[in-house]
Amino acid sequence: MMGDRFNFRRLAALIRKEFIQMRRDKLTFAMMLGVPIMQLLLFGYAINSDPKHLATAVFAQDHSIFTRSFIKAMENTDYFQITERPETREEADRLISRGTVQFVVQIPPNFSRDLVRGAEPQILLDADATDPAAAGNAIAALRVLATTALNRDLTGPLASRIPAATPFDLVVHPRYNSENRTQYNIVPGIIGVILTMTMVMFTALAMTREIERGTMENLLTMPARPLEVMMGKIIPYIVVGYIQTALVLVAARFLFEVPMIGSLILLSAVLLIFVAANLAVGFTFSTLARNQLQAVQMAVFFFLPSILLSGFMFPFRGMPVWAQWIGEVLPLTHFLRIIRGILLKGNGIVDIQTDTGAIMIFFVAATVVAMNRYRQTLD
């Protein structure tokens, strides 16, 4: 007798209905495809954590060959672009306080004389550090410069002024992303961020809408089983999740040339677990929310820590321990490690098993909560 057991035909009817509704809701449909593209373009093109060609003012009180060499060397790092040449200290200060320039380099009078005499003259670098991330790499580059910039000019009797070789040579070798391109880090991360946002929100909304509009009652008076209703909600959004991922991956490949070293099949397998974990969260929210507005608020409540504490926005290792613990709970944190690992490092299944396990535990826990809450709603 039908009606007693899980029935695939009924599930298919529910999925079909969900897709019709999705197609009809133009705004949501546009969001599903528009949000990934928009985020990708914004994060991919607009955001750069290693900015170059920063506006710099040079306040030179000494006009020797050494000064010129030093300034030339600064420009050669690509971090500094000399835009201003103030004549007085006051003018230089005004430039930096107004934000016209990010840096002021002051070369003291008698710079060359002191240098020749071996009096170790000082160069002053004023940096606008209100955005430390913007200034950090430039300052680091200048430090290196101080030891090497003038080597070429210190010839003959001045050769002794060349700084003694450091006891060891520090070679920094940025691996996996040797060009230090922000996009390589951000674009794979965007997939996780987009999925977290859209999956949680769309399921939460889709279920709450049924309850709010009273259609849920009708569904339950028909022979549809609770599990069928739940899966009928989740499966269409898994499909949406895969479409979004494919969209971002294709764009990542062709717009940003993000390397994809690892197995895409492995990535899609992990993706399923990650998407399901987020859908379970959305489903739980839908059982708690009284209306669609509340559902959206809850989705944002989940989305914020995900985006801030997962290592997407800020380096994970830079966070205090308690924040790292919260981050460890969130599926996005682990997914970011997995997807960056697979795409950029070519990680295999062994390398990602810990993080995959963590997402799985989250998924199981969220599903248990969702099913429990769901049963209570029915009664």
Place this chain on the structure above:
Amino acid sequence: MSDAASFEGELAINVEGLTKSFGGRKVVDNVDMQVAKGEIYGFLGPNGSGKTTTIRLLCGLLTPDAGHGTCLGYDIITESPRIKLEVGYMTQRFSLYEDLSIRENLDFVARIYGLPNRREAVEETIEKLNLKGRADQLAGMLSGGWKQRLALASCIMHKPQLLLLDEPTAGVDPKARREFWDEIHELAAGGLTVLVSTHYMDEAERCNKICYLAYGHLLARGTAQEVIAQSGLKTWTVSGSSPRRIRKLAHDLTGKSGIDMVAPFGATLHISGLDEAALERAIFPWRNDDDLSWRQDDPTLEDVFILMMNKASDNFT
């Protein structure tokens, strides 16, 4: 008990002692209900009296805290999936998808019930509804009366044996209501059992049997005449020379001992009491007033229900 067992075959609904609480409040309290097959059973009671909850208990949507019984011969607690297959339940609110077209809605319902010849069933229903030209319109665009007809059509498409209608005609104009009831009678003539909750007295009078629920308690049941007779209510109708005179009389009589209810009906006043002698004593001072003409009358179903509601609020709150 042996009596009930022999009735079993003919009863569409047979439940005893149904009780359900929400958050410590008893919404349905010890309700017994027997509905014979092919009957149109009216389910009356004020808002929040537990009608909807009772209907949900009957079709297995909710599990009762206490009580037991059968619906179409299936146990309401253990066999709810089977009950759902043979029951058509029309919810109080329009609960089809407003963002799906009429055809898509019907098709969805047909798929969920797993109807054989799905396409034909859907087209036949559309034709019967006279919605052929509009089948691809969104259900949300329909007027109240059409929504109600569509909802009814969608819940009889799978040819249920029992139809549960929860205030089906709320917010529908009189003509559509009349047509709706004609259809209900037609369906019942074809052997379908109908349980319908309503607020309208004219609808209650079109039912074969009615019952009255207030604060979760079943207060009366039987045919409309039986319910009126059981109430023991006596009524006098009085009409006056001017509306003002009637208003003043209503004011003077309200709350007098022996008078349980004063209700204005247009230019007349219904004055009712449970104790005939006390009622007559109470109205005696006005009986010979030249401006008023008095007539002893049968109480209406509405008089009876309002009285029961007042009594129930004294007893149960």
